[in-house]
Amino acid sequence: MRAVVFDQYKSTPVLKDVDRPTPGPGEVLLKVAGAGACHSDVAVYREFDRDFGPPQLRPPFVLGHENAGWIAELGPGVDGLTVGDAYLVYGPIGCGHCRACSRGQDTYCENAATMPYLAAGLGRNGGMAEYLAVPERNLVPLGEADPVAAAPLADAGLTPYHAIKKSLPALAGGGRHALVIGLGGLGQIAVQILTAITGATVIATDVNPAAMARAEASGAVTVPSGPAQAAAIRDLTGGRGVHAVFDFVGVDPTIALAMSVVAVQGRVTVVGIGNGTYSWNFYEVPYEAELTNTYWGTIEELYEVVDLYRAGKIVPKVEVFSLDDALEAYRRLEAGELTGRAVVAPHGR
Structure with a gap:
């Protein structure tokens, strides 16, 4: 089968023929419907090398950690699933038996350092291919969506x-x-989520007027970049x-902006992996204002995301x-x- 392979550091991935995967015990084979291209993929093949980046991400492997598809084959020991049904894939794959994994939070697996990969498409072969093998546990049903x-x-x-x-x-x-802050793919969906599950007034900002227009269409009030x-x-x-700030860029200026507008007892979450820094000062930060970060999420939360998607929230x-x-x-x-x-839709839309 054909696949997009990260085959060497600091180079563009290649489209090549690879073996079609066979699902192992407790796994299923998906016929890939779609695989999203993410800036994290670009960081892996452009920025990482043997001395920089997690050792689990050493090439070669098939890219693609945002995946959905139809069950094509069940591996040994898998039952209760139907060939042809559509599923979204929870990408992170932890050890499966630590406390974090027992919560469905494989992103914070306590044994991540000993795992051979971090996720489907991040060390383990991902979905930028015609077929993808994943653990049964990582499937979230899409129904007719x-x-x-x-x-x-x-x-x-x-x-x-x-x-x-x-x-x-x-x-x-x-x-x-x-x-x-930052209205790329994640920021746009964040506006939709905030509008759907909170009663907060959603403010959005970006350097791109078209991106701000899209956020306005989703219910946000927008503010352009600039001195004011x-x-x-x-x-x-x-x-x-602001009671809760979400920075989807994560560079020095955006973190500084977030901390300059957060309310007393507010919370700033840096989501974008821009590797920015911030110099904290007791007299300049509002009392009890939190500055934190997050990484991905839990499989239970992915079920909730799918519920919002299926409800049209x-x-x-996408560009296919x-x-x-x-x-x-x-x-x-x-x-x-x-x-x-x-x-990327390997089998068409």
């Missing part, structure tokens, strides 16, 4: 949902405000500040590519030419 458009929800939906859910106490009650950005955001809150904007055009999808992702999440 479109699995092609659903594929990005495995990360671009789950990651903001986890961050928002952790911040719900800060948003409980009337007169609350949330701020989304922080003041404008504070004005929208009546001067009190989350509508990912054939497997033949998968490398072009990554090129456009790197060049900033996409208006939605790139999804």
